[in-house]
Structures are given as structure tokens and as C-alpha cells.
Amino acid sequence: MKYYDKLIFELSKEGRKGYSLPRNTWGRSLEELPQGLRRSSGPCLPQVSEPDVVRHYTNLSQMNFGVDSGFYPLGSCTMKYNPKINEEIASMQEFSGLHPLQPASSVQGALMLYRDLARALSEITGMAGFTLAPFAGAHGELTGLMIIRSYHNSRGDFRRTRIIVPDSAHGTNPASAAVCGLEVVQVKSNSAGLVDVADLKPLLDDTVAGIMMTNPNTLGLFEKDIKEIASLVHECGGLLYYDGANMNPLLGTVRPGDMGFDVMHLNLHKTFSTPHGGGGPGAGPVGVAAHLVPHLPVPRVCEGEDGAFHVDYGQCAGDTSCGRVSGFMGNFGVLLRAYSYVLALGKQNIKMAGPLAVLGANYIKESLKDCFRLPVEGVCKHEFVFDGLADQSSGVTTLDIAKRLLDYGYHAPTIYFPLLFHQSIMIEPTETESKETLDGFIEVMRRIAGEAVADPQILKSAPHGTPVRRLDEVTAARRPVLTYRALADAGLAAGR
Numbered sequence: 243m244k245y246y247d248k249l250i251f252e253l254s255k256e257g258r259k260g261y262s263l264p265r266n267t268w269g270r271s272l273e274e275l276p277q278g279l280r281r282s283s284g285p286c287l288p289q290v291s292e293p294d295v296v297r298h299y300t301n302l303s304q305m306n307f308g309v310d311s312g313f314y315p316l317g318s319c320t321m322k323y324n325p326k327i328n329e330e331i332a333s334m335q336e337f338s339g340l341h342p343l344q345p346a347s348s349v350q351g352a353l354m355l356y357r358d359l360a361r362a363l364s365e366i367t368g369m370a371g372f373t374l375a376p377f378a379g380a381h382g383e384l385t386g387l388m389i390i391r392s393y394h395n396s397r398g399d400f401r402r403t404r405i406i407v408p409d410s411a412h413g414t415n416p417a418s419a420a421v422c423g424l425e426v427v428q429v430k431s432n433s434a435g436l437v438d439v440a441d442l443k444p445l446l447d448d449t450v451a452g453i454m455m456t457n458p459n460t461l462g463l464f465e466k467d468i469k470e471i472a473s474l475v476h477e478c479g480g481l482l483y484y485d486g487a488n489m490n491p492l493l494g495t496v497r498p499g500d501m502g503f504d505v506m507h508l509n510l511h512k513t514f515s516t517p518h519g520g521g522g523p524g525a526g527p528v529g530v531a532a533h534l535v536p537h538l539p540v541p542r543v544c545e546g547e548d549g550a551f552h553v554d555y556g557q558c559a560g561d562t563s564c565g566r567v568s569g570f571m572g573n574f575g576v577l578l579r580a581y582s583y584v585l586a587l588g589k590q591n592i593k594m595a596g597p598l599a600v601l602g603a604n605y606i607k608e609s610l611k612d613c614f615r616l617p618v619e620g621v622c623k624h625e626f627v628f629d630g631l632a633d634q635s636s637g638v639t640t641l642d643i644a645k646r647l648l649d650y651g652y653h654a655p656t657i658y659f660p661l662l663f664h665q666s667i668m669i670e671p672t673e674t675e676s677k678e679t680l681d682g683f684i685e686v687m688r689r690i691a692g693e694a695v696a697d698p699q700i701l702k703s704a705p706h707g708t709p710v711r712r713l714d715e716v717t718a719a720r721r722p723v724l725t726y727r728a729l730a731d732a733g734l735a736a737g738r
């Protein structure tokens with residue numbers, strides 16, 4: 243019997259304990275505490291032994307699915323395997339013990355690392371300079387847009403309040419633009435899934451601050467007209483923003499700077515090795531072309547003539563930075579992992595990452611396109627989108643397929659995104675998976691397509707072997723039960 247077949251949260255037994263407090267060495271009696279600060283009754287905590295606690299949490303952890311337990315083909319937000327050496331380095335006491343308010347003279351190594359990582363990212367992306375301050379991709383977008391606004395304003399060009407965003411963009415793009423006070427104008431995709439240049443042209447005038455693009459775009463397609471788009475936008479005085487959250491497929495092959503982009507962000511937690519399930523932690527460094535370097539946020543790391551590093555807060559008159567975007571210098575632990583990742587791979591191997599990710603995605607796509615509907619043909623980059631089963635007469639949906647995959651030990655891909663299709667399944671294998679792993683996934687996907695014909699009911703009622711069966715997602719969203727106590731109140735504590 244598996245742990246979750248008898249999942250019981252109420253383990254508490256009066257008088258049982260799993261701790262022993264140190265003797266009171268305070269030298270004074272606790273009675274000396276003012277009456278108002280003393281509690282009148284003990285804390286309401288479960289009374290359990292140490293093995294109870296260890297087993298409870300270990301068992302719970304095994305009910306989860308992670309990239310360390312199996313294949314995780316999640317498209318749109320690269321979720322790749324993160325080498326453990328980077329974790330080891332990030333947890334070194336010499337780094338984790340640093341305090342952000344230490345004097346610069348005592349953290350010269352950390353500042354040098356900061357400078358060197360910014361340089362490495364500049365070289366990888368073809369940009370002139372980087373800030374490592376933003377805490378997430380969306381935060382990087384906001385920072386990049388602030389830089390664009392700062393640039394236009396510094397030229398007295400105050401009319402540029404509109405930003406163009408393709409209809410296939412990641413949802414954070416229009417959201418960040420709105421937070422930055424810009425008006426979002428949508429440009430359509432053409433039938434090939436690329437930005438429609440004919441639709442773009444009439445939108446361009448002297449009120450356009452710029453365009454935000456992802457290349458490869460959300461469909462995993464390379465925007466072939468990027469040179470033309472860049473010159474059209476630049477001719478009207480706008481700037482090009484590159485959403486590099488999914489830089490993975492381009493690593494070592496193409497650089498946004500060479501494509502004509504002026505500003506971009508990277509998601510270090512996606513491409514550069516930080517585990518980020520469950521919403522964090524992250525870092526969204528922003529790179530800029532040479533003409534925008536003066537608009538990068540503060541603080542900045544600078545190297546003095548004596549070779550010593552110091553931190554510049556932009557106090558000097560005439561500082562043209564777009565301001566501050568974070569409390570200190572960014573999420574240093576994530577920066578460390580990225581630095582370690584870049585150095586561990588080295589120039590030669592980083593060049594392999596992108597092409598391998600692209601090869602894996604195309605291999606799966608070509609191996610499955612007779613069973614699943616492929617709305618956009620052709621070579622994809624890191625990810626691709628199926629629009630449900632090729633034969634949808636059984637009524638089996640993308641949701642059913644995703645749930646059934648869990649029974650076979652695979653994490654479900656991103657589903658119902660992008661919104662361009664009704665039954666989207668978005669698959670991204672990443673570069674670290676072996677051919678055997680990809681073959682295993684392909685075989686299961688083909689088996690599921692077969693089940694849809696032979697026994698659709700088994701898909702409709704999937705998953706069958708997971709700790710929690712198919713959830714009522716509407717009720718889960720409307721009446722969430724998020725704590726143990728709420729669970730007990732709902733009378734659910736003693737069973738599933």
C-alpha cells in the first residue's frame with residue numbers, strides 16, 4: 243500500500259514530542275518576563291515524534307513530480323535539468339554568508355563575479371552591457387521598458403507612449419507594458435505563425451516607443467523577417483525589445499544583438515540553471531545595445547583605475563540611469579548558479595545546448611505528427627505546438643491526454659496555451675534529455691493516441707495512478723482548501 247492510500251494528516255498524540263529544548267542558560271527565571279508577554283496556554287501545534295515528521299514530509303515529497311524524478315516536457319517556460327554542481331557552489335558559505343550592506347572592499351570577489359557574468363551574458367547575446375538587478379523575467383521586461391522610456395525622454399521625445407506586442411506574445415509582455423504606463427497595440431500573426439509585416443506597417447508612427455518580440459516566438463518558430471521588422475521599427479524611431487526568457491534554442495547560434503534588438507532580458511532561472519518550480523527564485527538580467535548603456539539602472543558595478551571594484555549608485559549629477567529596480571544588486575544566489583553554469587559548460591559546450599534542444603523538439607514533432615494535429619508545419623526551434631489529436635472524433639481532449647501522461651510517469655506539457663488553437667499541447671524537451679528518454683515519451687504519446695480510439699473512457703477518467711485523481715479545477719479555484727486546518731474543517735483530513 244502506498245503512503246497516499248492511507249493519507250492521514252492528523253498524526254498528533256497528546257504528549258508526544260520530537261524536540262528537546264536546550265537548558266535555560268539565560269541565567270534568569272522565565273517568570274521574570276512581563277506578564278503581558280507570556281502566553282497563557284501552549285501553542286496549538288501537532289504533537290508528533292521526529293520519525294513521524296520525517297516520514298510525513300518525505301512521503302509528501304514523493305507524491306510530487308519534478309525534473310529530478312522524470313521527463314518534464316513543459317513548453318513556453320523552459321524547465322530544464324539544472325546541474326547539481328551549481329547548487330553546491332551557490333550554497334558555499336563564502337557566498338551565502340555575504341551581506342548586501344558589506345563595504346565594497348570586503349566583497350571584491352563577488353563584485354568581480356558580477357562584472358564577469360555581465361560580460362559573459364553580453365558576449366552570448368551580442369549586447370553591450372547588462373544589469374543583473376531584476377528578480378524575474380517580467381521584472382526584466384519592466385526594467386527594459388523603463389530603459390526605453392528613459393532613452394526617449396532623454397531626447398525630449400515625449401510622444402512615444404505606444405508599444406507593439408504580437409498576439410502570440412507571452413502574457414507578461416502586455417502586462418509589463420501596462421505597468422510601465424505604455425499603451426499596448428497588438429500586431430497579428432500570419433498563417434505561418436509569424437508576425438504579419440503587412441499588419442505591422444500601418445501601426446508604425448512617431449508615437450511608437452518600440453516593439454516587444456520573442457524569437458523564436460511562442461509557437462517555437464523563428465521570425466524570419468526580423469531584419470526587415472528591425473529596420474521598419476528603427477526607421478520610425480522606435481526601439482526593439484527582445485523577450486529572451488527562452489534564449490535556450492539560440493545559445494551559441496544566433497545573438498539578439500546581431501538581429502537588431504536594442505534591449506532584452508534573459509531568464510537565468512530558465513536558460514541558465516536555477517530550479518524554479520513553484521514560482522521562484524529567479525533573475526531577469528537586462529542587456530542593452532551601446533546607445534542605451536547610460537540608461538541602465540543603478541546600482542552598477544564599476545572598476546576603478548586601481549583595479550578595485552566599487553558600486554555606483556548614480557549619485558553624480560547628470561546620471562541618466564532609469565533609476566533603481568531592486569533593493570540591492572539582484573538575486574545573487576541565482577547569479578552564482580548562472581556563472582557556474584556558463585563556466586562549467588564553457589564556450590564549446592554552450593554552443594551545443596541550443597542545437598541539441600532544437601534537435602530534440604524536432605525529433606518528437608516529426609515522430610508524432612501522424613497521431614497529433616500539427617497546425618504549423620516546418621522546422622521548429624526549442625518547442626512546438628500540437629492542436630490535439632489528429633483524429634478528434636472520440637471526443638478525447640488535450641486535458642485528457644495530459645492527465646493520462648501522468649499515469650505513464652511523465653509530467654504533462656503546457657496545455658491550452660498558446661490561445662491561438664483550441665487544443666494546444668506545447669512540448670519542449672530541452673537539450674539534456676537522451677534519445678532513449680525522448681523515444682520513451684514518443685512511445686507513450688502514440689499509445690495514448692491508440693487508447694483514444696480503443697478505449698476513450700480510460701483517458702476521460704485519467705489519471706488513475708496518481709496520489710490525487712482528476713481535480714475539480716473550477717471548485718479548486720473558487721473554494722481553495724489551502725491549509726491543513728481548512729482540510730480538517732472540510733471533513734477531508736482522514737481520507738483523500
Ligand SMILES: *Cc1c(COP(=O)(O)O)cnc(C)c1O
Binds near residue numbers: 318412
Ligand atoms: C517565463 C517567461 C516570461 C516571464 O518570466 P518570469 O520569470 O516568470 O517573470 C516572459 N516571457 C516568456 C517568453 C517566458 O517564457
